[in-house]
Amino acid sequence: MRLLLSNLKKSQKAKKFFLYGVFVFFTAYLFSIPSFSNRYPLNSISYILVALLGVFVFCYLFLYGSFRIDYRFVLFPAFALLALIGTVFYSHQFRNWITLLLLALTYIVFLYSFRCMNNNKLVLALTFASLSLFSLYFFVIYFKEIFDFANLANVRLGSYFDNVNGVGGYFVTAFLISCYYLLFSKLKYGIIFFVPTIFFALLGTTTGSRTFLLTIIVGLFSLVFIRYRKKKILLFSISILLFASIALLLFLPFLSNLRDRLFSFFAYIEGENIDYSTLTRTLWQKYGIYLGVRHLLFGTGAYGFMALSGVGTYTHGNFAEMICNFGVIGFLVYYSLFAIAFKDSFKSKGSFKYFAYAILVAYLFKGILTVYYYDKLTVFELSLCIHLCLPFLESKYNADASGVILYRHIYV
Numbered sequence: 001m002r003l004l005l006s007n008l009k010k011s012q013k014a015k016k017f018f019l020y021g022v023f024v025f026f027t028a029y030l031f032s033i034p035s036f037s038n039r040y041p042l043n044s045i046s047y048i049l050v051a052l053l054g055v056f057v058f059c060y061l062f063l064y065g066s067f068r069i070d071y072r073f074v075l076f077p078a079f080a081l082l083a084l085i086g087t088v089f090y091s092h093q094f095r096n097w098i099t100l101l102l103l104a105l106t107y108i109v110f111l112y113s114f115r116c117m118n119n120n121k122l123v124l125a126l127t128f129a130s131l132s133l134f135s136l137y138f139f140v141i142y143f144k145e146i147f148d149f150a151n152l153a154n155v156r157l158g159s160y161f162d163n164v165n166g167v168g169g170y171f172v173t174a175f176l177i178s179c180y181y182l183l184f185s186k187l188k189y190g191i192i193f194f195v196p197t198i199f200f201a202l203l204g205t206t207t208g209s210r211t212f213l214l215t216i217i218v219g220l221f222s223l224v225f226i227r228y229r230k231k232k233i234l235l236f237s238i239s240i241l242l243f244a245s246i247a248l249l250l251f252l253p254f255l256s257n258l259r260d261r262l263f264s265f266f267a268y269i270e271g272e273n274i275d276y277s278t279l280t281r282t283l284w285q286k287y288g289i290y291l292g293v294r295h296l297l298f299g300t301g302a303y304g305f306m307a308l309s310g311v312g313t314y315t316h317g318n319f320a321e322m323i324c325n326f327g328v329i330g331f332l333v334y335y336s337l338f339a340i341a342f343k344d345s346f347k348s349k350g351s352f353k354y355f356a357y358a359i360l361v362a363y364l365f366k367g368i369l370t371v372y373y374y375d376k377l378t379v380f381e382l383s384l385c386i387h388l389c390l391p392f393l394e395s396k397y398n399a400d401a402s403g404v405i406l407y408r409h410i411y412v
Contacts, residue, residue: 009063018063021056022116023126029053030130033376034170035137038162046376054109060116072340072386073111076379079333080104083326086301090308091325096374097302103379110383120352120388124177127384131174132196135203138167146206156208165370168212169377171204172362176219180355183227211369217246219362226354281316285368288315292323299327318367334373337382338364347391356385 008014029049036042061067080100087097117123139146142157158167178197182190204212221239228235288305300308304325305315315321322331338360345353359381363372372378 005063015060015064018056018060019116022053022060022113023122025049025053025056026113026117027126027130030127030380031133033380034131034134034161034167037376038166039160050106050109053113054105057109057112057116061112065115067112072337073108075333075337075340076107076382077101077104079326079330082298082330082333083302085298086295086304086326086330089301090295090299091301091304093301093303093307100302100374103374103376106376107379107383110380111387114383114387120350123384123387124180124352124355128174128177128181131170131177134170135174135200138203142206146203157206164207165209165211166375168204168207168209169215169372169375171200171207172212172215172219173359173377173381175200175204175216176223176355176358176362179220179223180351180358183223184351184354211366214369215362215366218365219358222358222361223354226357284309284311284313284315285317285320287311288317288320288324292320292325292327295324295327297327297329299323299325299330301325314371316370318371318373321371322373337386341382341385341389344386344391345389348389352388356388359385 029046032046032049037046080097080103083097083100087093114123117126138158138161141160145155145157156164158164161167175197178193178200181193182197184190185193201216204216220242224238224242225235228238284305287309291305291309292299295304299322302325303314305311305321306313315324319331322334326334341356341360345356363378363381366372
C-alpha cells in the first residue's frame with residue numbers, strides 16, 4: 001500500500017487524472033443543481049455527482065495537497081450542528097435537519113475543491129460554463145413559450161425545474177458573473193459578455209419573479225458602483241442610463257405580468273394598495289420573528305416555522321426564518337460567513353472580491369424577500385465568496401510535496 005501511494009504521489013498522470021476529475025465533476029454538479037436536484041428521481045444524479053466530486057477532491061488533496069482547516073471551514077457545519085438543539089426540543093423535523101447537515105458537508109467539499117483547482121479564474125469560468133449550460137437547457141425546454149410573446153405576459157416559466165423564484169436565482173448568479181466579466185475584464189474581452197448578460201436577464205424575467213428583478217438590480221448597481229466609484233460623473237451617468245433602460249424594458253408587453261406584480265409590491269409598501277402576496281409574506285415574517293423571540297437562543301429548529309406556526313409554509317424572508325428556526329445564536333453564526341468574507345476582502349488583492357461583494361450584497365437584500373439558507377446554490381455561492389475574498393498570499397503557505405502552493409490567487 002505504501003509503495004502504491006508513493007508511486008501515485010510521484011505520477012504526474014495520476015495527478016492530472018484526479019485534478020481533471022475535480023474539474024469535470026465540479027462543473028457537472030453545478031449544472032445538475034438547477035437541472036435535476038428538484039426533479040425526482042433525477043435528483044439522484046446530483047447526489048452521485050457531489051459524491052464523486054468529494055472522492056476526487058479527497059484523493060487529490062490526500063496525495064498532492066493538504067487538508068488545512070481554519071475557522072471558515074467549520075462555521076457552516078457549526079451552524080448545522082447548532083440547529084439540532086431546536087430541532088430536538090421543538091420542531092422534530094429531523095429529516096430536514098439531515099438535509100442541512102448534508103449541505104454543510106457540501107460546503108466543505110466546495111471549499112476543498114477550490115483549493116484543488118487553485119485558480120480563481122478557472123473556478124469562475126467553470127461556474128459560468130455550468131450556469132450557461134443550464135440556461136441553454138432552460139431555453140430548449142421553454143423555446144415555444146419564450147417566442148410566444150402574446151402569451152408570455154400571462155405565464156411564469158421555470159416550474160419544470162423548480163419553484164420559479166428559485167430558478168430565477170440561478171439566472172441572477174449567471175447574470176452577475178457575466179456583468180463582472182463585462183465590467184472588469186479588458187475591453188476587447190469584456191464586450192464578449194454583453195450578449196450573455198442580456199440573455200440571462202431575459203431568461204430570468206420569464207420566471208416572473210420580483211425577487212429576480214430586484215436582486216439583479218441591486219447586484220448590478222453594486223458592481224457598477226465598485227467599478228466606477230472613483231469616477232463620479234461617469235458613475236452618475238451610467239446609473240441614470242441603467243435606471244432609464246430598466247424602466248423602459250418594464251413597459252414592454254411581454255413583461256406586463258412582472259411589471260404589474262412589481263408595482264403592486266411597491267404600492268403595498270406605500271400603503272396605496274392591498275397586494276395579497278406581499279401582505280401574507282409580511283405577516284408571516286412578523287409571525288416568524290415573534291416565534292423566534294419566544295425561543296430566542298436556539299430557535300425552534302429546522303423548519304420550525306413551518307412545523308409550529310400553523311401556516312404550512314416558510315416565512316418568505318431569510319432573516320425572519322433564521323431568527324425563528326435557529327435563534328440569535330444560529331443567526332449570528334450563519335451571517336458571520338458574510339461578515340468574514342467582507343472582512344477578508346479588505347486584505348485581498350485582485351478584482352475577484354468585487355464579484356463576491358455583488359453576490360453578498362444581493363443576498364443580504366434578498367433576505368427580506370425570500371428564504372435561501374437551505375438552497376444548494378446559496379451554499380455554493382457562500383463558499384465561493386469566502387474563497388474569492390481570501391487574503392492569503394503564496395508566502396503564507398508552504399509548497400506541498402509535489403510543489404503545489406495552496407491558495408495561489410491568479411488575478412484578472
